[in-house]
Amino acid sequence: xxxxxxxxxxxxxxxxxxxxxxxxxxxxxxxxxxxxxxxxxxxxxxxxxxxxxxxxxxxxxxxxxxxxxxxxxxxxxxxxxxxxxxxxxxxxxxxxxxxxxxxxxxxxxxxxxxxxxxxxxxxxxxxxxxxxxxxxxxxxxxxxxxxxxxxxxxxxxxxxxxxxxxxxxxxxxxxxxxxxxxxxxxxxxxxxxxxxx
Numbered sequence: 001x002x003x004x005x006x007x008x009x010x011x012x013x014x015x016x017x018x019x020x021x022x023x024x025x026x027x028x029x030x031x032x033x034x035x036x037x038x039x040x041x042x043x044x045x046x047x048x049x050x051x052x053x054x055x056x057x058x059x060x061x062x063x064x065x066x067x068x069x070x071x072x073x074x075x076x077x078x079x080x081x082x083x084x085x086x087x088x089x090x091x092x093x094x095x096x097x098x099x100x101x102x103x104x105x106x107x108x109x110x111x112x113x114x115x116x117x118x119x120x121x122x123x124x125x126x127x128x129x130x131x132x133x134x135x136x137x138x139x140x141x142x143x144x145x146x147x148x149x150x151x152x153x154x155x156x157x158x159x160x161x162x163x164x165x166x167x168x169x170x171x172x173x174x175x176x177x178x179x180x181x182x183x184x185x186x187x188x189x190x191x192x193x194x195x196x197x
Contacts, residue, residue: 026054034071035063041071047170051163106166113145115165115172115185120148122184124155124174 012020018030021039025031039046045062052058062068107115119125128151141147149161156173157164164170171190172183183189 021049024053025049025059027056027059032063034068034073037071038068042067047167051160051167107168109145112165116145116148116161118172118184118186119152119154119161119165122154122174125149125152125161126155127151128153128160 014033014036015030018033018036021036022029022031035049039049045067048062049059052062106112141150146166147162149165152161153159154161154164154173159170165185171187172185174184175189176182176184176186179186181189
């Protein structure tokens with residue numbers, strides 16, 4: 001699946017790119033055009049799609065999100081606004097390359113353990129509150145690094161902690177209680193991450 005995504009070309013049609021993204025996400029069919037358009041324009045949304053690969057219920061919730069609905073009909077509108085299909089496809093192909101690399105990269109074991117330990121000690125660790133959060137549950141395993149938080153979520157950003165701590169591009173949304181400019185994960189705070197959250 002990753003190979004198909006990385007082989008996207010500027011000459012592919014927009015519909016072909018929707019199929020490629022659908023296969024990458026594990027749904028076996030094309031994603032709706034509005035999903036691809038939003039993913040191109042909204043990197044945090046694209047990150048959420050990657051985190052939720054092979055989780056049809058959660059993916060469908062992302063597809064049905066009201067913000068995604070705002071991209072309905074944008075493919076035609078972008079053409080009218082002077083963006084050619086080729087330009088749109090080129091942007092999508094570039095995004096695919098980025099997503100493909102991110103989709104299979106995770107932090108090293110030491111970083112994972114440090115992040116997870118910080119989350120386990122964090123007052124913002126909570127039970128999932130809504131259906132969407134419950135759909136991405138990770139089986140609890142108190143002995144296995146990366147699974148010790150189980151289905152717990154972050155009160156601040158709402159993310160499933162076990163999934164978030166594994167991604168290199170993610171950042172803790174909370175400040176370190178004792179070290180200025182650092183997150184609870186003991187990593188530098190990211191201005192862009194704080195704005196996106």
